[in-house]
Amino acid sequence: MRVEVLCVVFQVREAEPDGAPALSVLLTHGDHTAPWTLPGGDIGDDEDLSVTGLRLLAEKMDVRTVAHLEQLEVFSAPDRVPGVRTIASTYLGLVPSDAATDLPSGAAWHRVDDLEADDLAFDHAAIIEAGRHRLAAKLSYTNIAFALAPSRFAMSELSEVYGAALGYRVDTTNLLRILSRRGVVVATGLLGRTGRSGGRPPSLYAFADKALRVTDEFATLKPPM
Structure with a gap:
């Protein structure tokens, strides 16, 4: 095993x-004819699972700006991969939108909504779907968006981050009201750049915490579309 x-x-x-x-x-493949796979590999002999995950991302993908990593699910179907029975311990990782990534050959970022199950190896489509639903759920009742957003942002920018993760438009005014009431975001006192359409420079905000915390244990949002 x-x-x-x-x-x-x-x-x-x-x-x-x-x-x-x-x-x-983030997906990778060994050659251009093979299906895409999630990055990963065997657990290290002297490592726990999360340490292995971070090491593999750094060594194989050169991704070192993972702002949040948490265990997702264990996939253990006997026939999930051919050959030796392989149990997969899966992790959800989040990278801020302003973090630059210099990926190696054979690796690429793929828009989740554009992926088809046939594009992916084994049960990796189901693993990605589990990760997306976990993220969507935690956007309701935690501050997990800190790991996707830039360090400072206009609220319109943050609403786009939420909308991208959830799969539907998120109203900027309502989002600011909810997150301010929960103490999730704070005003920085700084102004951003004026957009192409002109107008007043937007106020910039930041997350109050850079670690995961529960903000409303009873809140729920719709799952991704």
């Missing part, structure tokens, strides 16, 4: 063709 660690790493990135922010997932 083999144990592998697989990481579902999300980042909100500008996607083609319209450049709109979209939830993207």
